Amino acid sequence: MPPSIHPVDLVTALRHKHLTPAIVFLTSRRACDEAMETFDHADLVLPPARQEAIAVALERITVQHPSIAEHPLIPIVKRIGVAAHHAGHLPSWKIAIEELMRQGHLDAVFATTTLAAGVDFPARTVVITQSSIRKSRDFTDLTIGEIQQIAGRAGRRGKDHVGFAIVTPSPYIDLTVLTKGLTGQPEGIDSQFTISYPMVLNLLKAHPHEQIQGILAKSFAQFQLNQRAELLEQKLDALHVQMEPFGPRVCTDWITQWHTFDHARRHRHTRHHTHRSESPEIVARLPFLTPGRVVGLSRGHGIVLRQYRSKGQKNSMLTVLRPDNAVTECPVTSVKEVYDRTYDCAETSTYPWCSTEAFDRLSHQLEDLPPRLPVLPILVSPGTESLPDAIVQSLGDFPCPTCPSRPACQKDFITASRLRQEQQRHTKSIQALRTSLWHRFQERVDVLQKFGYLTTATQLTADGEWARLIRIDHSLLITELIRAEAFAGADPSLLAGILASLAHDDDRPGAFPRISPGLSSLLGQVRKLAESLSPYEDPPLLRADVAALVERWIADPSLTWIGLCRLTTMAEGDIYRLLARTLEFLSQVQALKSTHPGLAESASQAITLIRRGVLEELP
Amino acid sequence: MNTDELEQLLAQQPVALLHRLARGRVHRHFRAGKRRLIELLLQHSIHNRAGLESDLQTLIGERHSRSEAGSSPVHRSPTIAHKKASPRGADPDSTETAVSLSAWLEGLGVPSPQPFVPDPWQSEALSALNETDVVISVPTGSGKTYVAVEAAHRAMEDNRSVIYTSPLKALSNTKYTEFCRIFGPEKVGILTGDRQENGQAPLLIMTTEILRNLLYDAASGEIDIRLDTLGLVILDESQYLADPERGVVWEETIIFCPSQARLLLLSASIGNPQDIADWLTSIRSTACRLVRHSKRTVPLRAGYLHPNGKLTPLFRTLGIPYGHPNQLHPEAKRLFLEYEEETLPAGRPRR
Known part of the structure; x- marks a missing residue:
């Protein structure tokens, strides 16, 4: 028996039972691409009328998004009515597939689970082939919420009486995870509140220092911490009752x-x-x-x-x-x-x-x-x-040897001292829960004072005034770089290259173009600074290869999108996301017009240069 | 086929076929003789008659085609005349305990178009929104967008502006197109990291980060959007509150949301929506209203597709047996065990 059902058989079976259109969730992008390859010579072609309809619909979308015209998957989409949809594709391709699906032209879409959380993209059937997903190098079981998100794509309102979630096994699938996920209650959500440097600066810009504790207390994080503290308080009350027989004696x-x-x-x-x-x-x-x-x-x-x-x-x-x-x-x-x-x-x-x-x-x-x-x-x-x-x-001098309650003390001491220790522990943790956010805030304030973004009276300094506008990851590193004038005289391509290496947080390996000596030396400086800042901010990956790719795109305006893709093994969709995120970082730097006109000018030039080809076409 | 007929049919088959049939159904079937094997198979058929019968038919079919191909038809007379009734007396009713495939597949199809009537929870959310903030936690595809559109419509009729945020740029763009179609392009604007159109429109669509930045700028006095006329803030996909990297943005947005504006949080099914509502109640001026339900608009059924192409229901029941993960369909269970046995390396237990 094959370890999992062959994609062609799967689509045949689904068509046979009238379970199409379906979304097939696979483990990886690679699995999706391989599934598409199996259709190369498959003979389950659509009737000509439907092929025609797909071609017409695709044509209409191509007018809006010319970048999909040459897509290698188009022949299969047209002939068989199946498609792949994952983060390695350009957004325009994904939009096209979503549109085709919405119009009901496709029979199956092979997708990764990222789709489940993404756009509105329903089908009659979802096919689940896995019980775990790769999260930063490890495989973790799908949560109940995730499984229900996936299953939630089944059944289109107004188009289906029922939706189907079909499990088909692949190696290492754990059926119990899926059955629990389908029948269970989704998990509760927990606050992920973190206090970042720009948050501190922005808070202190708008509110006096003494009001901040009140503002932090309004966060969902504090709400949940309070819930835990209340639980502990209940335990503390119970302990109090237990301690009663061990009250004052002699x-x-x-x-x-x-x-x-x-x-x-x-x-x-x-x-x-x-x-x-x-x-x-x-x-x-x-x-x-x-x-x-x-x-x-x-x-x-x-x-x-x-x-x-x-x-x-x-x-x-x-x-x-x-x-x-x-x-x-x-x-x-x-x-x-x-x-x-x-x-x-x-x-x-x-x-x-x-x-x-x-x-x-x-x-x-x-x-x-x-x-x-x-x-x-x-x-x-x-x-x-x-x-x-x-x-x-x-x-x-101890009264104990002759004390009348000595036997009682001796007998109760172990229980009583255990209870009292527990009491003290709970009291301490309650205090920690109630004040931890405030302490974290204070830690950040200390660092910002140390670096001179805040005065000792927690007022914003001149540097703090502009630094609060940089509201992205690694903000401390970026503002320190700007203060060190690392970008002084740097042309747009260098600036964008550095910001790209900061913005990129994926460790997928691959082949990339060579890095220019200018960018390389600048990146060396950035790395040194990032290391010296590591006690205060997690250093970024700082990938030189990724920086080189963005540098190339900006430095050479005649480079086409296809040409850029040929320079690297990175997937199209990843390049697009890299450039889009770099744009976001650049636009934050561009906001520093009033204090750093040269830098802002360089950033806005980089933005204009990035926005061409595929990046211009998409909204 | 009733029990007696099945018994007859089984008795006519060679014992090798019975052993193949018993694989995965009868424990230690290789120990049993033919008579005992039939007894055990009949006992098993109490749980899943349909699966047994269909497998039996396939096996018989296979055997015939093979013997025809070998051009030496072998006729075997029933070796054992089975007179004794099976000990348990398989009750035909008990086959109904698990849903059959045909019943499971029934009802497929496209419903006839029906006039749109808002669900009770949708009307409830809308009327609650007149007075307070509202948290909505309903399954995917229940029609949260209808509430958002209707609420935005009402707020704009009152000459108050509306902000709609979503976590992803792609979603923002989709919503922009959709809202332009509903309200007309002159009334809708969009602000994302790299797109700004019609920034003074009464209905603004943006990513949550942009709204957070706006609120910070407003708090420090650099106002460029009319927050004083803001009447409604809609946060779509609020379950992003739990996102490890971006969740904090939703909290900041909610904390700094102007008090005169109503908050509408739209979220997929989550486990603790009451906590979110309680939290909002504790920090906002009015008590927050929670609207939740877990019933899907389009009912869901779960199936199991074996790699050999065989489809069965996954659960005993027609729908999903919420809260009872162990109610597996016996056929699905058997097929999956068979799958595990064949794919897992010998001697290595599942984790």
Whole structure:
């Protein structure tokens, strides 16, 4: 059995059951294009009358959008009445397909799921072949909302009694995702409120700083945060009720009291065991008794291999290498002298505590030692009598040992302290929920002050006044570039190239034209600046290849659209979107007419140059 | 075909055919002898008689065509005379539990043109809009545009201006064409990132970003659009509020929307429209009204198309069994299991 139904069979089956027109949702643009290829030699041609109707309709659309006239899919559309529709196509092609579909000329359209959220584009039937879509490199399951958006395209009001959503399997489809999606309630939506630099500037331009918190409180984000805070408050109330039996006892704050008492009790207990009495002379020596140190013992010399503490011993212990390769353990007190000589000793964690080579070397060195060695002078600090721990001392001050409620405290402490910790945690998170937006705003304000867009009194500076007009992604980078005069004297093609590399956020690889040296060096500057700004703003991808493409389009006015497409493997629709987004960025720069006339002029030139060919034809 | 006839027919078939028929229907069918196999198949037919019968016919047809091609017709007399009635006594009524394909496909066709009568929810939304802001959350294709057009019409009759926003430039252009046809081109203008036409018209179409920018400019005193006469702001596709990159623009627009203008939020079905309405109530001067329903204007049916071209309903019921995702049609279930068995590499469980 084939892993999924053949597109020709699919269309045949749909026609046979009178389920056309249909939209077939496929996983990728490639799948759509491949599906179209399978119709190259298919013999399910339309009756001549319908072919004629499609040709006439296409003709009419071509008058308005000449760019579709040469489209390679037209023969199949005309002959069989199927088409592909995805983001890789030019908008004019998509408009044409939508129009044909609306007029009922087509039997099937192969589309990606982006169509589901796009234009008004209904059919009698939708065919679903997948349960997941690619979202930034990963495949994620379709949400219920998305599945219902897709299924929602089925059934045209006034043209159909019923709509059909047909599932046909392809490898790795998960049917349960689809059945849940078809029968379920769509998910709730969550606020995606973010505070951007231009938002801060625009808010502060129109409103005094003290009013801003009130404005932020009106956002849906805060509304949802408040909902969560209210949930926590309910939990807090419940905790309050649970805490009631653990109210004030003999002391008001008995939980803390008991906690301190218990801690002190345990503390004293453990100290008792670990208490060591070492004379100040010995203590002063300890830091010098490191592996490789030569020491004098009661008889002969030795080399320290390790220092350790042992539970059964009052003093710190040493492992010492003695003459004749003897390894002995002895307390530090048995060391008579510490000599001013050390040898390299590669330590290991197991016996004999150093590597075998080191061990051999050390034993040789030990034998070669002269009988007299310089003694290491060790300064002994005057014996500071270690004071008995203050808490241990004051244990007698605790009322607890004789308190009448001691058994109750002991019994309830674990529950009560857990409840109180939870209470404190909830209180903190409620506070965080209520103030987080404001804190985020303040963070942005601090950055803007640091860069000099805002005065310390949160007034807009001269730079802030124009910077607030740049209301696009990477606004901080763009305004900083303008302030650094990176675009001074740059011709329109360079400016547009840089803005294109900022505007483009897709990481689809491909082949692109060569980049000019001017643009390349400018892009290097931009990259450096973007990196230095990265603590305050996510750096853009800054793709040089994409920038080069836009540069070429502007620098060479004789370049045709077809010629541009030949320069790269990028899909037509993607090039179009890239240029359209660059236009948007340019028009924001163009708005800086009053403060940066040269730059604005350059931007408006770039805009005129971009708008030709296909870009002029579309509204 | 009643149960007895089916039993007879099954008994006449070679056991190999029965095994093929039982694949995916009967657990461990290869263990059963012919008599037991027939019993099990009959038991199964309680759930999905139609599927079993059609598959049986196909298999018989296949066998005949093969034996004819081999030009050695083999006639096999029924090996077992099956006298015992099947133990469960398959009740003919139980085949009705799952909808049949023919019933599922019924009602296809084009409805006769009917005079347009607004749905109750549409009238409800329009009358509510006289007093307050309105949030509409209805399935795709229910006729939200009608409400938008009618509301715009009423506002313009009152000499108040209307702004209509959509998330996509393409949608804005489509709406511009549509509204020009309805209201006349002199009354409609469009403002997008790179297109500005008839900017002083009473009905302006724009992308939401443009409106947000206008509102910011108005707030800082650089007014270039008559916001004081603004009577209605229509935000289409409001579910974009949850868009990771652009959602914030919808929030800003709603927060800064002038208080004298009514807000009309049009959205596809979402899970928490009440939250949106509550939010609007909390920040706007009047209590917001929520209009929602989940019933589609054109009813939807779900089907399953097997790669071999076989079509069955996806669910037991004719329509979509909302809230019951497990009510799969037994035939669709069987075909899908078969599909999974054949396509998944052996020994690798589904994620």
